[in-house]
Amino acid sequence: MGRAEQAVEVCLMAGEQMIKYGAETYRVEDTMRRMAEASGMKHVHSFVTTTGIFLSVQTKDEVDVMQMTRVNERYQDLRKVTEVNQVSREYVFGELDLEDVKKRLQEISKAPMSYPMWLIVLASGTGGAAFSYLIGQSVIDMGPAFLGGIVTMLSLVIFQRHIGGKFFSEFLAAFFGGVTALVLVQLGFGSNIDQVIIGTMIPLVPGIPLTNSVRDLMSGDLVAGVSRGAEAAITSLSIAGGVALALSIFLT
């Protein structure tokens, strides 16, 4: 494989990692363009959507190279985005060569999440409890919201591992979180069911697709923006459906 193909491959690797872990489309396109230009390519065109990345360049010998990558899975891990961003910055400033970049990108891709799963589950409970206080200003509701947030995140992780299917797992997680909240309030913990359920559901809010969708639409990446907006909308509907199911079982 020639040097040019290798450079294109490394650019695509960086782009794939960024889109996979939740970067904005314009940042991915910009990073890939800068990296390709730093490797001496001309006529660089990068086109990024939420599910696939295209890069076409012309090498120094005036040979056209075009490659694409499919992005199948998307996670939320902003630390990896930050790290890939740093690597590409160092490469563009000439502090790293292509081999180093490839090695660093492979390390980032193999690295585990920056926080252990139990901490994320705990953070979900804490965030739920704090948010339920912000909405209702009642300290009693924080306990059940904490437990509900933990159940929601735990069931999301478990269902995603064993069932797969992003939206269905979110639906089930919302359902089980809602049931936990309703049972706890029925047993006499917490005073206001609404605040408890809101606190329980808040860890599921699709923050990254939502924000990135707005960002993408406004910087002119219409295809990526609409697809991310659709992702966020379906996630919100799954959550609403899960809670609605739990509520209608308990209300009747």
Add this chain to the structure above:
Amino acid sequence: MWLELLLCFIATAAFGIIFNVPLRLVWIGGLIGIIAWFVYAYMPTLQVSPVFSAAIAAFTAAFFGHLLARRLRVPVTTFAIPGIIPLVPGGRAYNTMLSFVEEDYLGGLELGAETLLQAGAIAAGLVFALSLFSMRKGVAERYETKRS
């Protein structure tokens, strides 16, 4: 009020951890969340409508997010996403869903419109900060004014 701001910091930092923001940046996201919440909670006391205060709060959060992201050389998403979490219209969204479950479709539509308006206001705030920081880069223009 101090308890509220403290809890807001905790909520935002917790969301930083949920989104896997690096530990050295989590507390900055928390501070941005506090600022956004302060603006969002205390604008209505000045007779400003909740939707407009959400827009201003989102703008403030995104503005500081961009400023710090530029200084620390990290993607702005690291600060902006946890920072706007306190503004998410969770209560209204929940009440919308509740109205539909109780078959009060008219009330549900009303609340749904309010929810969408507030979400749109947050988006507008984000976009306004983005346009301030991408000034002169020419994002999606209508006329080719650079050619003379």
